[in-house]
Amino acid sequence: MNQRTRIQLDHLFTAATGASILLLLLVLIAVLGPMVYRGSGAVFFSGTVEFRKMQRDLFERADQPALDAEIAETEKVRQAVYEMIDGFKKDMDVEGMSSQVRQIYREFGEELRQKDVPAEQYTKLRELTRGIRDKLEAAFQSQDVNEISRTVDEVLQYADDPRLKDTSAAKLFEIARNFLQAAQRTDLAKHHEYAAGLQEVERILFHSDGLPGLLGPRPNEPLPLLVMLRYGATRWDQAQKLLDRFLWVEQWVQTEPGRPLKMQRTPRADLFPESFRPLFTYVEQNAGGMLNPISTVYWQFFKDDNANSHYFGGIGPEILGTMLITVVGMLFVIPLGVISAAYLVECASDGWVIRIIRMGINTLAGVPSIVFGLFGLAFFVLFLFPLLGFEPRPCILAASMTLAVLTLPVMIRASEEAIRAVPQSYKEGSLALGASRFHTFTAVILPAALPGILTGVILSLSRIAGETAPILFTGAVSLGAVPDSIFDPTRTLSYGSYDMAVGDRLAMMVPHNQYGMVVTLVMLILILNGITIVLRWRVFKKLRGQ
């Protein structure tokens, strides 16, 4: 091969190795970046007045007078929305008008009878109003604006009739006038479409059976049963999504045959008559006034329980559960690990026994985590617990013990390395002073090895906190009360992250809580690991310095 190509190949190779490391770092950023970015949204966000209402009701956390003032302020802005919707409803409510007309006709008859009107005049007036009623009914049935205006005009001829003035029948003319106006404003042929459209608008603004709306239920409406439906958009980003859904209708349409469907957005306002369109511009312009977003730091996310399977609230019980499992697990793994390591370094002399033990440790490290789950279920839960008189059900204790077995190799290896790294001269010096082996170990070697052992402890901690598969059957639940004792199952960050990632539609609607959960777990573990890296570096430097 020619010299130049050889050199170029060499450079290419160097670049390739560099690129592979760079790729690894990029993967790290790609995995952590979106998680951290979106997860921070669980704590730092722009909270609306609905958020503060929710906090007051669910967690009793509010500045009551200030909140009352805020609610009054926002309700004032919202009032116009309610009025516009009610007005449009009234316009569209032909059936309501027709029943009103019939009601008035009956009332008028009563009125006449009470006034003791002569029989002849009574029948005349009765006939006249019946005629008006029938004409109006006919107009209500019609969908042609010209015909309606003709009929209504005919009816309105009698409006100045002195016999009808100042009686209950006068209301008939008012209804007729309103109806004519409404008919001119809206397209009567489209009433059904309007009704459906209005229903959708109300769903987005207030709430539907399963989804919360932009503003939450109207003030005079009975509170929905589901907690999440009782509040509007609690976050400004959520509000903006809903606002977008409110302003635009998205449809998948076929532009060309054989091509994938394309999404088309049309303004929702186009579905409605001119008279109703101001609502859309009003809501768009006054969304801020109606919701009053303020940037919020919701640190209680790490403390609060959740409501409606994580729609509201935080991850307090999950953090508590993870901590409980970790602490109980460490109670098992630290003594076991340190003593094993001490034995392996200090006392072990026989060849084959140690070989078997080392093989055991290595094998244990290679067992798949899900098999630890099976083992925990079969041994701790179904075998050991009944033997000891405990209830054979998944619980924190079983999960901790399972995880302790899983992380034992990590602990042993780190401790062994730490103990082995203590210079031989320490030990020799101590023994030469007449201390016993046991005393030498506890008073000289262990303190010197402590930073290294601590590394092992923290590594095991992070392993226990992060594992999910072993606790699937031994103690983790997705929903449930905060545990009373270590004999109860618990929610954990790891299982919760799984549950929210593959969970129902509800979890998908609160990505900040999804990501908040998993990023809490990841950050916890990365911080623990960061500490071990620093510790190891310092120990390394110290030993080198000597």
Next chain:
Amino acid sequence: MNNANVTLTLAPAADTCRPLALTPTENLKGYLGAHLGRGLLFFITFSSVLAVLLILVFVVVRSGAFFSTSSIVEFLAGRDWRPTAQEPVFGALAIIVGSLYVSFAALAFAVPLGITAAVFLSDIVSWKIRNIVKPFVEILAAIPSVAYGFFAVLVLAPWMQKHFGFSTGTNALNASLILAVMALPTIVSVAEDAISAMGRELREASYSCGATRFETIIKVVIPAAHSGIIAAIVLGMMRAIGETMVVWMASGNATQIPHPWWDLSQSIRTMTATIAGEMGEAPEASLHRSALFAIGVLLLVLTLGMNVISEYFLASAKKASGKT
């Protein structure tokens, strides 16, 4: 263990591991104390071995009901996995193939990348830069598997569906990419150890013959370090095949053997995911549950076998580096 004073009065330098002074006739209490203490320590240390044995025993015992009623051949060669049917069928072939399939696909991504990264750390950059870069690779290993699964489902799957036009984003490609990332730190660190253990002399001999660095590494160092690199690959494979959460969340869980074999965009199902997914629904003392334990046994046998292989290669790597 109060034998310090006792032994001191007997003989000042007697308290070593050798029971010189502590014979039963001279000092029964001290003798017993030392030996019981050692026995206790030994027992505690032996708990790791005990745990392995207990795992084996209990998983095998729980699967006994299945193996005593069904034939192993049917279990290993049957393609139908219908545990909840009227007449349940437990043919795990598709599931076993699924596990191996994603693991090998993951290795196909991870091995070239892992070895080049290991070379970069051991041969290209200085010790100082290596010590800065290495923790980042370790962080990749520290991220919990459920977080990787989360990323696979909520970030990678929609992205692949959008950009590659797959019918589903949770498929073998997604799972094997993530598994590759998870296996990489193991491969990088073991391979790096093996490559840097090949001493300076080997490289300098090669350079003095006029070889470039590329040639030295490809033709001399890597062949010399091959047992360590094989160990790294086997350990990476173990990590991939034993991984549960990622494959459960990202592989789509469809019981099928991919066809055509190279089409990674199909959903598959693995052994670990089957255990994780079906254990909760399988009633206690049912054949279904026992069959899941049988899959556990299979998984255990596979990983134990690979463990033996990796131990063998690690041992021979140690020998090889000792020689040079």
